[in-house]
Amino acid sequence: MQDFDPNEYDPETVAVRAGYRRTSENEHSEAIFPTSSFVFASAAEAAARFSGEVPGNIYSRFTNPTVRTFEERLAAMEGGDACVATASGMAAILAMMMGLLRSGDHVVCSRSVFGTTTVLLNNYMARFGVQVSYVPLSDVSAWGEATRPETRLYFCETPSNPLGELVDIRALAELAHARGLLLAVDNCFCTPALQRPLQLGADLVIHSATKFLDGQGRCLGGAVVGDAERVGKEVYGFLRTAGPTLSPFNAWVFLKGLETLHLRMRAHSGNALELARWLRGHPRVRAVHYPGLEEHPQHALADVQQSGYGGVLSFEVEGGREAAWSVIDGTRMLSITANLGDAKSTITHPASTTHGRLSPEMREAQGITEGLVRVAVGLESVADVQRDLARGLDRLR
Ligand SMILES: *Cc1c(COP(=O)(O)O)cnc(C)c1O
Numbered sequence: 001m002q003d004f005d006p007n008e009y010d011p012e013t014v015a016v017r018a019g020y021r022r023t024s025e026n027e028h029s030e031a032i033f034p035t036s037s038f039v040f041a042s043a044a045e046a047a048a049r050f051s052g053e054v055p056g057n058i059y060s061r062f063t064n065p066t067v068r069t070f071e072e073r074l075a076a077m078e079g080g081d082a083c084v085a086t087a088s089g090m091a092a093i094l095a096m097m098m099g100l101l102r103s104g105d106h107v108v109c110s111r112s113v114f115g116t117t118t119v120l121l122n123n124y125m126a127r128f129g130v131q132v133s134y135v136p137l138s139d140v141s142a143w144g145e146a147t148r149p150e151t152r153l154y155f156c157e158t159p160s161n162p163l164g165e166l167v168d169i170r171a172l173a174e175l176a177h178a179r180g181l182l183l184a185v186d187n188c189f190c191t192p193a194l195q196r197p198l199q200l201g202a203d204l205v206i207h208s209a210t211k212f213l214d215g216q217g218r219c220l221g222g223a224v225v226g227d228a229e230r231v232g233k234e235v236y237g238f239l240r241t242a243g244p245t246l247s248p249f250n251a252w253v254f255l256k257g258l259e260t261l262h263l264r265m266r267a268h269s270g271n272a273l274e275l276a277r278w279l280r281g282h283p284r285v286r287a288v289h290y291p292g293l294e295e296h297p298q299h300a301l302a303d304v305q306q307s308g309y310g311g312v313l314s315f316e317v318e319g320g321r322e323a324a325w326s327v328i329d330g331t332r333m334l335s336i337t338a339n340l341g342d343a344k345s346t347i348t349h350p351a352s353t354t355h356g357r358l359s360p361e362m363r364e365a366q367g368i369t370e371g372l373v374r375v376a377v378g379l380e381s382v383a384d385v386q387r388d389l390a391r392g393l394d395r396l397r
Pocket of ligand 1: 088089090091114157186188189207208209210211220221222
């Protein structure tokens with residue numbers, strides 16, 4: 001097959017075509033390789049593969065052609081040299097930390113990261129001697145103040161869930177490198193279609209492919225993207241040993257997802273912006289949090305750092321939990337579920353679900369109020385989403 005050099009093509013094209021080597025069957029759509037092991041022509045070839053003398057597939061915990069296609073495509077989209085695909089987004093974060101950290105290291109982490117990420121750090125990494133400090137996401141000087149001699153990693157998610165707060169990735173990367181440490185960005189909310197952290201100076205990108213990369217809520221998966229040494233050797237070494245490997249079938253579903261990623265992210269962003277503007281004018285809505293709104297405190301940063309504002313917004317109603325639940329229960333179409341990045345719009349009450357494990361003080365510090373409702377805007381007609389939310393909001397009189 002002709003070689004596809006991603007450097008010669010635009011991002012939309014890379015998302016459709018990078019990473020695939022057609023087999024001798026000349027199939028057009030990417031083949032799935034549901035096989036746990038691979039066969040050798042001779043005992044000598046087996047020995048040469050096992051010793052690493054001759055490259056090639058051995059066992060799907062190490063490499064698999066469908067998974068490799070997904071890894072190469074995502075690496076090309078993020079502009080990284082290496083990508084390691086994992087069984088879930090959390091497995092990606094675990095593999096990155098196990099591959100790159102050791103006992104005695106310290107991590108500075110944004111306090112508004114995915115809740116399970118904080119559980120991983122607090123309850124599990126801590127057992128192995130890795131310490132963590134939490135800082136407000138957008139306050140770059142706070143990251144500097146929390147840095148210790150043994151700090152090895154900065155970890156953030158931008159924009160944040162559910163308030164859409166941003167950090168200046170370029171500024172945070174400069175600070176990290178001045179202190180000789182690594183910056184990892186969980187790029188789940190924007191995807192490479194809207195934001196490319198490695199281009200802004202980050203060292204590592206994390207994905208929960210479960211969300212927008214799949215795009216239709218079907219499969220769990222994740223990935224770590226970065227350079228050949230840290231990701232291609234250290235993170236990969238952990239993965240092939242410990243085994244939180246991505247299944248070939250899931251990799252194939254994500255490949256199909258990537259083909260439409262740019263179109264979908266544009267549509268999610270357009271729908272979310274329209275819905276945010278409508279919510280802003282609604283008499284029952286006290287505040288709307290969405291980086292696409294001019295009054296969002298980091299709207300200007302979003303304009304330079306992202307090429308779209310993403311599909312997730314949140315809004316606050318008067319009357320606390322009771323009112324928020326009433327809005328949610330008053331909708332008929334929106335799915336009441338904590339997932340996001342799906343063609344189907346979803347609605348959630350963060351204070352009692354995704355952020356329910358946090359203490360009330362922690363929630364307060366993060367701005368997760370009882371009256372806050374999150375909507376991950378899907379690909380339905382935005383007028384229908386609006387009508388459905390109006391049904392919920394109309395109950396607050
Ligand atoms: C969902 C999510 C994760 C975890 O991904 P899983 O695939 O559910 O393990 C990590 N980070 C962010 C930002 C997420 O939204």
